[in-house]
Amino acid sequence: MSKTLVTRLQLVILSLAMLGFASGCATGVGGKATNTAANVLLPAAEEEKLGDQMRGQVRAEFTILDNPEIQGYIRELGAKIVRASGNQPRGISYTFDVIDGNEINAFTTPGGDIYIYTGLIKAAENEAELIGVIAHEVAHVTNRHIAEKLVASYGLQTVLDMALGQNAGTLTQLGATLGAQGYLLKYGRDQESEADRDGLNYMVRAGYDPNGFVTFFKKLEARGGGGIEMLSSHPLPKSRIDQARAIIRKMGNTPDNLGTARLQEMKKKL
Numbered sequence: 001m002s003k004t005l006v007t008r009l010q011l012v013i014l015s016l017a018m019l020g021f022a023s024g025c026a027t028g029v030g031g032k033a034t035n036t037a038a039n040v041l042l043p044a045a046e047e048e049k050l051g052d053q054m055r056g057q058v059r060a061e062f063t064i065l066d067n068p069e070i071q072g073y074i075r076e077l078g079a080k081i082v083r084a085s086g087n088q089p090r091g092i093s094y095t096f097d098v099i100d101g102n103e104i105n106a107f108t109t110p111g112g113d114i115y116i117y118t119g120l121i122k123a124a125e126n127e128a129e130l131i132g133v134i135a136h137e138v139a140h141v142t143n144r145h146i147a148e149k150l151v152a153s154y155g156l157q158t159v160l161d162m163a164l165g166q167n168a169g170t171l172t173q174l175g176a177t178l179g180a181q182g183y184l185l186k187y188g189r190d191q192e193s194e195a196d197r198d199g200l201n202y203m204v205r206a207g208y209d210p211n212g213f214v215t216f217f218k219k220l221e222a223r224g225g226g227g228i229e230m231l232s233s234h235p236l237p238k239s240r241i242d243q244a245r246a247i248i249r250k251m252g253n254t255p256d257n258l259g260t261a262r263l264q265e266m267k268k269k270l
Contacts, residue, residue: 041156042147044091050163051111057175065098073266074098074116081135084205088142107183108137110146118270127259128212135199143194149185200247207255210248
């Protein structure tokens with residue numbers, strides 16, 4: 001084990017101990033304890049480097065839509081959510097790209113690279129539904145869920161080596177897995193709940209009706225699992241939809257902007 005790795009592990013143990021002392025207990029996956037661990041083990045700047053390495057793999061496995069207008073539209077929506085998130089975490093440079101594919105899906109790779117399938121754009125009825133998915137993906141980034149899952153799945157040293165371009169084999173394997181299943185990481189229940197909660201808040205701050213999140217995922221749930229990749233990468237039990245509704249009720253007055261006309265106009269260009 002390298003000296004750098006030992007030092008980082010010592011810092012994680014100290015950070016978790018301090019959190020436990022301050023709060024009485026450590027939180028679960030996706031909470032303050034694991035978020036602190038991710039920040040120490042794989043700082044955002046190093047996750048960004050890993051994203052730079054991963055970007056080429058994504059482009060080798062998928063066809064990026066050749067439509068500057070649609071790409072610009074999705075990047076505009078993504079930028080609204082990033083601003084609403086407070087441009088967090090520092091050190092991550094978000095990118096948004098559209099993949100030419102019929103899957104109703106979206107996924108995020110390290111470094112804040114978020115990909116939306118054309119199938120998802122076509123399935124959304126209004127901008128609020130579409131931006132609800134984008135907000136959920138951004139929330140996975142702001143909460144460092146990607147760093148947590150990568151380190152847990154592959155080990156810190158392997159992830160650091162990939163970030164430095166020293167583990168091409170594993171990086172290629174990640175790209176192949178992503179191409180085969182249509183998403184990179186499968187998040188835990190706590191991580192999904194956290195991304196739902198923060199994503200809904202980002203939607204509201206960006207001026208959109210948060211009920212768009214609920215109507216879109218209810219639409220997916222009604223279709224069942226057949227061929228809907230997003231139901232594989234983002235498990236959607238009824239309790240999650242109910243939880244989203246409960247969060248929205250507690251918000252009180254929320255925007256009613258759906259952006260139906262604009263999305264329908266953009267869909268004609270696909």
